[in-house]
Amino acid sequence: MKKIIASAVGLMLVGGVAVTTAQAVESQFGGYWRTRFTYSDNMGTKEAATANSKADNDTGSWYRTDARTRLYYTAKFNDDFKFVNKFEFNTNWGNTNNNADFGGGGVGADGKGNFRIKNSYADFTLGMLNSKVGIQGNTLARGFLFADDFSGVVEQINLDGTQDSGTRIQFGYMAVSNDGTNITQGGDSNIYFISPYFDVNDKIRLNPHASLLYESGTDTSIYWTGIDADLTFDAFSAWVTTAYNGGEVNNNDISAYLVAAGAEAGIVHGQAFYATGDKSDPEVRNSGDIDQFQSMPGQSYYWSEIMGLGTFDQNASSGSPADKIANIAAFNVGVTLMPADKMTLTLDAWYAFLDRDNADGEDQLGLEFDGKLSYKLMDNLNADLIAAYLIADDATGDDDVFEGGLQLSLKF
Helix, strand or coil: HHHHHHHHHHHHHHHHHHHHEEEEECCEEECCCCEEEEEECCCCHHHHHHHHHCCCCCCCCEEEEEEEEEEEEEEEECCCCCEEEEEEEECCCCCCCCCCCCCCCCCCCCCCCCCCEEEEEEECCCCCEEEEEEEEEEHHHHHHCCCEEEEEEEEEEEEECCCCCCEEEEEEEEEEECCCCCCCCCCCCEEEEEEEEEECCCCCCEEEEEEEEHHHHHCCCEEEEEEEEEEEECCCCCEEEEEEEEEEEEEEEEEEEEEEEEEEECCCCEEEEEEEECCCCCCCCHHHCCCCCCCCCCCCCCCCCCCCCCCCCCCCCCCCCCCCCEEEEEEEEEEEEEECCCCEEEEEEEEEEEECCCCCCEEEEEEEEEEEEEEECCCCCEEEEEEEEEEECCCCCCEEEEEEEEEEECCC
């Protein structure tokens, strides 16, 4: 790990010096660090507990301490051209397998499998057209469709001349799986999307979107189309997301949809979402239409701490789709308080159920209560104390679920 970090920083510095000799370049550095101390009880199966901790396998309890470091380097040549890079290192404390994905946390700390290139892309603007080419991140429909990093191209036409406001049209291509040896063999899977933004005024923004997942050489062609709306007023703010899901998988037609909405007024906030499940009889499902909302590769919408991954995002409770929103309805209400200077307390309640019964004929996931106390220890350093309790219903299991822990994080 020490050698990898040193090499990464060295390459960034050498690259910056080399470019500087050719022309003036502004080197911009940044980063993020976190360490999380987590305990969970009855979160998932015994197998999941065994794979993720040293804790008692009989109860499904586990504990873990993990760490993440991200280093950012951007070479800014001018206001219209920059080269963006983000690197990531992860480890679990005490993980002595230096070649594992989260290894290198034991004595010596020389992990080899922790380094990731999260982003590495060129960002340049020619006239009204901004282009991002390379490994980058993007979000579609607030994450209900996509929120992840990918390799590809994102173009944005800034009709009003600004990058983040006014009228602009974003479109692009995201490589999902390109494993075919030639174009006629098939096996390639890509996402194509278009996502224009319209600022009606300073209070209303509309964002229609359309996406296509196409797999060459197969009978898979899935599309999503819908709209996001954001409303911001003095007394409250609100948002709405809709998506219709159609297409074909293995000669089966898809007809599904998702709706979501949220609002905030003063200290009170809430949201709800619903994504259809498959209504077909299990015996004839493969020969009939597909009614379950299909998760696009890269879909990720975090919601509650236990059922929806939340801050610790290692496991979700049994039976929940976690951040892959499909076959579920969920409802939330909460409050955000500031009991003291530099301190924020957030309290939430969530209720969720499956749209279609699981294999045991159950659909109720349960009622969850979340609490998060955040405190700014000093500039750039924050502490989050989190506790969550799920009153489990039949689709989750017999035992209630608890998750709690402490997170320290900094940004610069």
